[in-house]
Amino acid sequence: MNIQRTPSTAASNANLRIALFTDSYLPTRDGVVSSILAYRQGLEAEGHKMLIFAPEIDGAKKEAGVFRYASMKFPPYPEYRAAIFPHVSSSLAKKMGIDIVHCKAMVTMGLSAAWFSKRAKIPSMASVETMIPDGMHYILPIKQAEGIGRAAAWAYLRFLYSNFKLVTAPSRHTQSLLAEHRIESEILPSPIDTERFRPTNGGMAVKRQLGIEKKKVVLSVGRVVKEKNYSFLLRVAEKMRSENAVFLLVGKGPYLEELRREVACAGLADVVKFTGFVPDELLVDYYNSADAFLFPSQFETQGLTLLEAFACGKPACVLDGTPMSEVVSQGKNGYKFSLDEKECAEKLCACLENKKKLSGGARKTALDYSIPKCTEKLVKIYRRLQE
Numbered sequence: 001m002n003i004q005r006t007p008s009t010a011a012s013n014a015n016l017r018i019a020l021f022t023d024s025y026l027p028t029r030d031g032v033v034s035s036i037l038a039y040r041q042g043l044e045a046e047g048h049k050m051l052i053f054a055p056e057i058d059g060a061k062k063e064a065g066v067f068r069y070a071s072m073k074f075p076p077y078p079e080y081r082a083a084i085f086p087h088v089s090s091s092l093a094k095k096m097g098i099d100i101v102h103c104k105a106m107v108t109m110g111l112s113a114a115w116f117s118k119r120a121k122i123p124s125m126a127s128v129e130t131m132i133p134d135g136m137h138y139i140l141p142i143k144q145a146e147g148i149g150r151a152a153a154w155a156y157l158r159f160l161y162s163n164f165k166l167v168t169a170p171s172r173h174t175q176s177l178l179a180e181h182r183i184e185s186e187i188l189p190s191p192i193d194t195e196r197f198r199p200t201n202g203g204m205a206v207k208r209q210l211g212i213e214k215k216k217v218v219l220s221v222g223r224v225v226k227e228k229n230y231s232f233l234l235r236v237a238e239k240m241r242s243e244n245a246v247f248l249l250v251g252k253g254p255y256l257e258e259l260r261r262e263v264a265c266a267g268l269a270d271v272v273k274f275t276g277f278v279p280d281e282l283l284v285d286y287y288n289s290a291d292a293f294l295f296p297s298q299f300e301t302q303g304l305t306l307l308e309a310f311a312c313g314k315p316a317c318v319l320d321g322t323p324m325s326e327v328v329s330q331g332k333n334g335y336k337f338s339l340d341e342k343e344c345a346e347k348l349c350a351c352l353e354n355k356k357k358l359s360g361g362a363r364k365t366a367l368d369y370s371i372p373k374c375t376e377k378l379v380k381i382y383r384r385l386q387e
Contacts (some may be wrong), residue, residue, distance in 0.1 A: 014089075017099050020053065021103045022075075031129060032130065038192060038374075052066045053086070055081045056071045069109075099123075111160070132156075168186055169185040170187070170189045197311035199288065199359075220247070221250040235341040239341050247294070253368070291352050292355060303323055305316060316333070
């Protein structure tokens with residue numbers, strides 16, 4: 001493997017070697033992968049090393065410090081893969097000089113992280129970034145069985161996280177939800193790259209390409225799944241027909257075709273536009289094409305795309321009582337709304353009217369989640385684990 005050993009030490013100025021276990025990694029793009037890439041960037045900028053253990057996936061490029069394990073399609077989420085009995089030998093801990101095991105996985109790589117850290121006697125932590133219980137309708141599509149499935153999922157998560165010395169949650173909302181199910185955690189948000197996500201002029205090219213130069217653009221970015229509340233977004237779009245606004249939906253997912261049919265049936269093809277998957281290198285331009293960002297989802301643990309929009313100086317409207325509402329200050333960087341289409345439309349109109357005033361507050365909020373600031377918090381946790 002050509003990895004030189006660095007002795008483990010608890011000294012406060014020593015560089016760390018972290019074994020990061022994940023069920024999701026490149027070329028897959030989601031919030032977990034974004035978090036891993038951002039933290040890896042931040043850690044390595046400070047001289048630390050993150051080694052990544054992930055399932056094999058079609059199209060994955062060989063990358064130094066990334067170790068892949070044979071996998072199969074994960075039926076509930078066909079675009080994801082689950083590693084098949086991933087065994088990471090405890091002898092690798094000494095060979096690689098690993099100081100900390102950090103788990104961002106919930107399926108087989110999560111179990112592998114727990115077993116590996118115990119066998120190798122290495123301090124470990126886990127970060128919760130996906131709520132499996134909220135996705136039980138994929139596993140048990142029978143409505144009457146969802147409650148049983150959720151209870152089983154929480155029992156599994158209690159077992160999984162009991163194997164780690166510390167568990168982190170990315171928001172107060174997620175921390176509270178975990179506590180309700182007897183999983184104690186402390187808050188550690190995922191960072192965003194505020195040097196990359198920033199206000200630019202690139203949005204005009206996107207608007208010209210899409211033929212919406214003269215429109216107010218309401219943007220939504222994310223995986224297109226039913227639980228992200230896109231049907232609510234369509235009802236809001238219907239309320240705003242007279243506002244010369246277009247709703248731009250960036251992303252792909254299993255609900256995309258159904259959502260296209262809903263748009264066609266509602267006669268909203270002139271108001272709602274789909275881009276499908278947007279390459280990572282173009283994403284900043286799409287954020288900068290927007291006048292406001294809309295986040296109606298109830299299925300989040302933090303909401304990184306909101307912070308990316310903020311970093312580009314875009315004010316946002318978010319559903320109240322969600323993790324995203326924790327970072328929205330009414331009238332300063334955006335607005336909060338309840339599950340009422342008329343109220344949401346009114347708040348979006350206010351967002352569009354006051355976008356210049358709100359833009360600075362949005363960018364300022366995002367800077368609190370920069371890679372250096374969040375990495376500093378993470379390293380402090382790693383040091384505590386070594387004590």
